[in-house]
Amino acid sequence: MRYSPFTILLIGATLLMSTNLLAQTIRQRSTTEGFNLSLQGHYMNWSSDYFQFLDERSGNGIGFGGRAGFGLNQRYEVFLQYNYTSLNASNIAAQSFHFSHLTPGIRFNFSPTTRALRPYAEVGYAYQTGKVDQVLNQNGGRDNLLFKGGAAHIGAGLTYFVSLPIAITLGGSVQVAGKPTVQLNGRDTSDQADLSAYRISLGIVLYLSEL
Template structure:
């Protein structure tokens, strides 16, 4: 009887150890959003404005590049700051150059768990956007330097896919809207305020430094 009990106990303990080992192999960390992370991304931006209707119709989109720094306090809550530069086609508006910049600060809410490589997120923040067009041909045959800049609401969403800790590929869509940008022409401020909205689709790479040290 004692030998039967001992055998049963030995088998039970063995099964428990094997199950624990298999569970540890199956459930493992595949992602993180905690700590400091750095990113670089390319994007394609479109914009619109009733005030600058000619500009957005003739030069309404273009590619760009940006950088990002974020800090995750935990697996759900993260703060971030990023800078994006977009170059638009100036040929169709007979200009020397035309570009946008966006400086953004905000909070990101991450979803899913560290056992998943795919981590969706949503974000909201404040963006300061600047549009600058140099030597734009005007209706009188002359050329003007235009600058318009102002703050706007930033909302976005996307996914991070961890190819391997600590590196993730990030796909993001964001909208910058609600801006009433003061307009300057040839260095002189005007009383006009332009409505400007922009939309970006970005693809980039993130490095989570917390996983390196």
């Protein structure tokens, strides 16, 4: 069977268009490998039976945080993040009240690099510190409280790549089963306080491997 030059040209053009469309379809739109840095803002809520008065009167606050991660591959990523939260001290007649969390952990990323939206789940260990300065006590005096200790960190969320190497991330996490030790006016006590924290975060991520 013979083909005319026009037919051959048409077949060639069709194959070329198909190849271009396929390349566009499978083009990379995201990555989780290599180093990444992020800044986040968050809303936090916390609860404790031991500090029942504090969590009822000043049980939430807003804060910010930073995060450094390294993607071992497209699935597994190790990270270290720090979050600082300021709570309303006037509700508890205190000078200041804040929380901090330092959390190393591992993140599991889902979906392929051809998708801009990448869900994730993560687990880790959070070291929690709460500090209340000059809080009014039942006797009319003022106390300084410091409580600190570890807790399990569990989180999940979504990372959306606006365009490589920039993404925005929305996630939620809990820090549970915490039993921090309690200091009162600079002295250690034998008390261990139950404490859980819940945080919703929104941030921006820069993937250094794509620069």
